[in-house]
Amino acid sequence: MSTATTTVSTPVIVPIDTPTLGDRSYLAHDGQVGVVIDPQRDIDRVLALASDAGVRITDVFETHIHNDYVTGGLALAQATGARYHVNAADEVSYDRSPISDGDVIDVSATMRVRAIATPGHTYTHLSYALESAEQAGDEFEPVGVFTGGSLLFGATGRPDLLGHDHTNDLVHHQFASAHRLADELPEHTHVLPTHGFGSFCSAGSTGDTTASTIGAEKRQNPALTQDEERWVANTLAGLDAYPAYYAHMAPANSAGPVAPDLATPEEADKDTLAARIAAGEWVVDLRTRTAYAAGHVTGTLNFGLDGQFATYLGWLIPCGTPLTLLGDSPDQVAEAQRELVRIGIDHLAGAATGTPHQWTDDELGAFERAVFGDLAQVRHHRRVTVLDVRRASEFDTGHIDGAFNIPLHELLARVDEVPAGEVWVHCAGGYRASIAASVLAARGIPVVAVDDSFDENAASSGLPITAAA
Structure with missing residues (x-):
């Protein structure tokens, strides 16, 4: 994407999406030099984009020590000779260019980056305002702000990833940080978050929004439209489970991960x-x-x-x-x-x-796939177990009467709790149900995978639904 104002010659900003993790990285450049924010581990994508644009990467910035993926920041800086900017307050085991609130990094005569302390997702979280000038010597103006896990599209980053003892402090920091960005930056400034595209680092829904500005967030983001007490209460009430592997990401990122080895794995017969x-x-x-x-x-x-x-x-x-x-x-x-x-x-x-x-000389395994209409018909004729593998918060919002809820991330530890007999397993759309069905089938449990939209078709199929109180 590119941004534009009437007075500022704007850099080109290229989002680098990682949909399966719900994240974005960014390359911003002026046609000659560029900066990268929150790069993923597979840095070849970034290097290819920079090469295609004909730009040299001079600076790599981390908004925070990430909890949901292993960063490619250090490896990218090493590969390009770029300066690697990590908060001076973060305890890391590698050399970096320490950066703090208010520091300004001059990238070129017409492009610079200003650090803004925005604690909340972590204590040391930084956002980065990308500022541009029409030509050398002109006044710089913000055109975009890389907000990492701070201000997202219609939401914020979650405040509980550092542990329960810190959540209350961090959620208040997050509210203050959102307001600092809204107060300090012009309304035309593009909001460029790392999380919020399906990432479990989000607190609240970001919907299907793919672009936003400070002005738009002032009008639609609950962190900017609600009073602090109400927003904090709603945010804390909406926090849900997050992936177990998150526990390993921050230590890996603090240690300084190297570039990955993507060599072809050994063939298995x-x-x-x-x-x-x-x-x-x-x-x-x-x-x-x-x-x-x-x-x-x-x-x-x-x-x-x-x-x-x-x-x-x-x-x-x-x-x-x-x-x-x-x-x-x-x-x-x-x-x-x-x-x-x-x-x-x-x-x-x-x-x-x-x-x-x-892959095998044995007879293949298989199971049936169905829709909610099939389940409604079956329940008229025989007794089956309905296993709902959505998260508890989803189940509480509304579920099929009599359904047994084991969230997918708990299934391996609780599989012995699944009642004997035929099991029809569902989630919100079918993907998690198939994972769960494979877990059950591997244990010899007769299973049918419901591959259907719960919100669109469960109630309309005639299934009795218990709604939230």
Whole structure:
């Protein structure tokens, strides 16, 4: 995207989306030199964009020590010779260019970056105002602000990732930080967050918004339209579970992660796959839930690349468990490998590509897929267990009468609680239900995966729904 005002020659701002983690990084440049904010681990994407634009990266900025992914900031700075700006107050084990509130980094004669302390997501969180001048010697004006996990589109970053003891302090800091940005920056300033596109780092919904300004946020963001007491209460009440792998991200980022190794993993044959499944290792089928349900190697788990693959695999897999991937093609495995290094899963035990018949000599496993209308009909004829694997907050908002709720991220630890007999499993849209169905099928539990929209079709199918009080 590019920005424009009547008096300022604006830099080009290129978002770099990582949809499966719900994050954005940014490259901002003036046609000759550029800066990068909050880069993901796979820095080849950033280097390719800079090369295509014909710009040299001079500075890399971190808004905070990230909790939801392993940064590529240090590796990118090392690869380009750029200055690596990390808050001076952050305790890290690598050399950086320390930066603090109010510091200004001159990038070129017409582009600079100003640090703004915005604690709330973390204590040391910084936002960065991108400022531009029409020509050398002219006055600089803000054109955009990289807000990281501070001010998001219609929301803010969550304040509870540092632990319960800090949440109350941080939520008040977050409110004050949102107001500082709104008070100090012109309304035309583009808001450029890192989180808020499906990331569990968001507190509150950011909807489908893809762009915003300070002025728009003043009109629509609850942090800027509600009084502090009400906003704090609503924010704390809305906090929900977040992925277990988050606990490992900040330590990895403080230690200084190196560039990932994306070399092709070792090929696994049928016997190897069978042995790994028997040993309790994770063998993950990357294909769509439709393909997986139609036929799969028994004992494998389905985390399709067509959803939030890295988020949910990282959430469920026990730390250190050997992991083997199965995919339609080498490209599919390579894409999954790229997703995994972003959350610190650097080593794969192996991989295999092709079709399930090439992965085993045994009879393939399979299960039925259905919609909520099918479930409504079945319940008229026989008794089945309805397993709802949405998060508790989703379940409490409204659920099928008599449904049994085990959130997906708790299923491995609670699978023995699933009642005996036929299980129909659902979530909000089908992706999590397929993961859960694969977990149950691997344990020999007869399962049907409901691949349907709960909000659009559960009630209209005639299923009795208990709504929130």
